[in-house]
Amino acid sequence: MTRKITLPLTEELARTLHAGDEVLLTGTIYTSRDAGHKRMCESLAKGEPLPFDPTDATIYYVGPTPAKPGTVIGSAGPTTSGRMDAYAPTMMSVGARGMIGKGARLPEVVEAMKKYSGVYFGAIGGAGALLAKCIKKCELIAYEDLGAEALRKLYVEDMPLVVIIDCEGNNLYEIGRKEYLGK
Amino acid sequence: MREINVATLTDVVERLCIEANVHLPQDVKCAIKNCRACEDGRIAQGVLDNIIENYEIADKECVPICQDTGMACVFLEIGQDVHLVGGDLTDAINEGVRRGYTNGYLRKSVVKDPVRRGNTGDNTPAMIYTEIVPGENIKVTLGPKGFGSENMSQIRMFKPSAGLQGIKDFILEVVETAGPNPCPPMVVGVGIGGTFDKAALLAKKALMRPIDSSNPDPYYADLEVEMLEKINQLGIGPQGFGGKTTAIGLNIETLPTHIAGMPCAVNINCHVTRHKTEVI
Numbered sequence: 001m002t003r004k005i006t007l008p009l010t011e012e013l014a015r016t017l018h019a020g021d022e023v024l025l026t027g028t029i030y031t032s033r034d035a036g037h038k039r040m041c042e043s044l045a046k047g048e049p050l051p052f053d054p055t056d057a058t059i060y061y062v063g064p065t066p067a068k069p070g071t072v073i074g075s076a077g078p079t080t081s082g083r084m085d086a087y088a089p090t091m092m093s094v095g096a097r098g099m100i101g102k103g104a105r106l107p108e109v110v111e112a113m114k115k116y117s118g119v120y121f122g123a124i125g126g127a128g129a130l131l132a133k134c135i136k137k138c139e140l141i142a143y144e145d146l147g148a149e150a151l152r153k154l155y156v157e158d159m160p161l162v163v164i165i166d167c168e169g170n171n172l173y174e175i176g177r178k179e180y181l182g183k
Numbered sequence: 184m185r186e187i188n189v190a191t192l193t194d195v196v197e198r199l200c201i202e203a204n205v206h207l208p209q210d211v212k213c214a215i216k217n218c219r220a221c222e223d224g225r226i227a228q229g230v231l232d233n234i235i236e237n238y239e240i241a242d243k244e245c246v247p248i249c250q251d252t253g254m255a256c257v258f259l260e261i262g263q264d265v266h267l268v269g270g271d272l273t274d275a276i277n278e279g280v281r282r283g284y285t286n287g288y289l290r291k292s293v294v295k296d297p298v299r300r301g302n303t304g305d306n307t308p309a310m311i312y313t314e315i316v317p318g319e320n321i322k323v324t325l326g327p328k329g330f331g332s333e334n335m336s337q338i339r340m341f342k343p344s345a346g347l348q349g350i351k352d353f354i355l356e357v358v359e360t361a362g363p364n365p366c367p368p369m370v371v372g373v374g375i376g377g378t379f380d381k382a383a384l385l386a387k388k389a390l391m392r393p394i395d396s397s398n399p400d401p402y403y404a405d406l407e408v409e410m411l412e413k414i415n416q417l418g419i420g421p422q423g424f425g426g427k428t429t430a431i432g433l434n435i436e437t438l439p440t441h442i443a444g445m446p447c448a449v450n451i452n453c454h455v456t457r458h459k460t461e462v463i
Contacts, residue, residue: 022226035300065247065290074288075241075250080331080364102422103331103364124230124422125331125366126455128250130237147302148250148290160233162226162424173363176425180224181418 004158008056009098014117017163019170024158025121029058029100031152033079036143037087044090051142051151058098058121059091063148064138065128073138073154075128078102081120085109092116100161110169120165122172134159185319186266187463189275192323195461196279196309199325200255201287203459204247207238210393211370211456214431218368227426231368234421234454249455252289253327255280255309258391262318273311281305292330312384326391326458332365338383338448350375350447351410357449358414358430363423366453370394370432371414374448377438385436386450391458394432403435410435432456 005013007027017023030052032040040050061081065074081088081101088099089112097118102125112118123131137155144150164172215238219231241248257276261267269275284291284306291306310328337357341349354373361369374385397404411433420426431454440446 020226022229063250063290063292065250065252066288068246068288074290075247077250079251080334082364102366104362104423122422122424124233124237126249126453127233127237129240129244129246129248130233132246133240147304148292149302162422173423176224176226176420176423177418178425180227180420180425180427 011117019166019172021163035149041087055095057096061101076132077128078123117167121161122164188269193275193279197283199459200283203457204252210395218428224426226424227421230421251329253329256326257309258324259313260316260322264319277307280309321463324460332451332453335361335365335451341445365451368428368431370452370456372450373435375437376440382446382448386448389434389436392434
């Protein structure tokens with residue numbers, strides 16, 4: 001039932017993912033949340049490059065706890081994606097196709113997802129200890145001064161996710177609830 | 184008169200910060216397990232299984248249950264026969280938070296100014312609530328509060344004519360608006376009465392009460408049961424993917440209020456509803 005997928009998230013791969021699909025994701029992803037997105041979008045507005053190549057990239061909305069000695073990363077579950085809605089269309093316009101988070105998105109984000117073949121994955125909010133187990137490498141790549149909000153490059157293996165909104169705009173939050181109430 | 188050195192409070196707060204963030208209270212664990220047993224949807228069951236596995240990992244490996252280790256809300260019930268010595272109470276509490284969040288590898292999530300931002304780097308200041316009570320003890324309750332759920336909380340100043348129905352509709356409206364954002368299944372804290380600020384405080388205090396307890400007034404105890412049932416008929420479900428379990432608990436706290444008003448605050452929390460108490 002659960003499908004294994006490997007990054008990068010090409011347009012071809014994105015088009016095969018549908019709202020409600022349970023996936024195990026493997027590959028390189030980048031962490032960013034409020035302050036990091038603000039800085040990245042300010043850089044883009046000034047015509048400056050991002051700290052990573054956004055082409056077919058996937059961004060995980062997370063601010064992890066500090067790593068204990070001998071571990072890769074601390075607890076690392078998703079933060080509320082809606083706070084990144086102001087920035088997500090800009091990020092998709094430069095190629096960042098995948099988003100991992102939790103919670104509702106604005107219609108303009110869904111429109112951008114249709115336009116750029118974006119995919120919004122849900123990780124389980126509040127399951128930071130469990131999700132950290134999938135993170136095999138963690139490297140700080142920019143904005144160190146932001147602490148938990150700094151930009152990190154992660155390598156994840158079999159990260160359990162659910163496709164919440166696919167590139168056609170189908171939304172599991174709407175479908176799942178309707179299905180349950182229709183029972 | 185009993186003398187207590189504030190350094191004792193620093194030690195207690197440090198310990199509570201770490202324990203509250205690592206070990207989920209038993210009442211919350213039981214509620215999650217009970218709801219898992221009742222769910223029949225595959226995705227909903229899977230989400231609750233992962234949530235159970237997550238708090239088991241946190242327990243075993245002593246790591247934070249959630250990466251949002253919250254703002255440190257510190258409730259102090261200070262006996263009126265206590266004489267605090269050895270320094271400033273607020274400084275002592277903040278030092279405990281500083282040590283707890285640093286030594287416990289917890290996330291520092293506090294900015295020094297609400298508009299101009301800038302992380303304080305040590306998760307201080309704590310949100311401190313003091314109450315003077317009879318006796319010569321200090322009861323310290325520490326509740327780390329995450330903001331995914333805090334952001335979905337609301338307060339409304341009702342006209343008394345809105346009555347009980349107004350309160351019921353409002354609770355459902357707040358949960359409905361919150362939807363998938365606060366990491367459901369949620370815990371809902373409701374504060375009714377008092378003043379604008381007291382209603383909000385009551386709602387937060389309601390979240391510090393075990394979810395297997397009831398309001399001592401049967402009228403509100405029944406309302407707790409009724410509203411939890413109604414919330415779980417909304418179908419939002421675990422993580423908002425649809426299902427029976429939208430909330431695992433709902434507590435109501437009340438106070439007398441003015442003849443002209445009926446304030447109601449709803450403080451939303453997630454399934455990682457953390458609090459730990461120690462008496463000095």
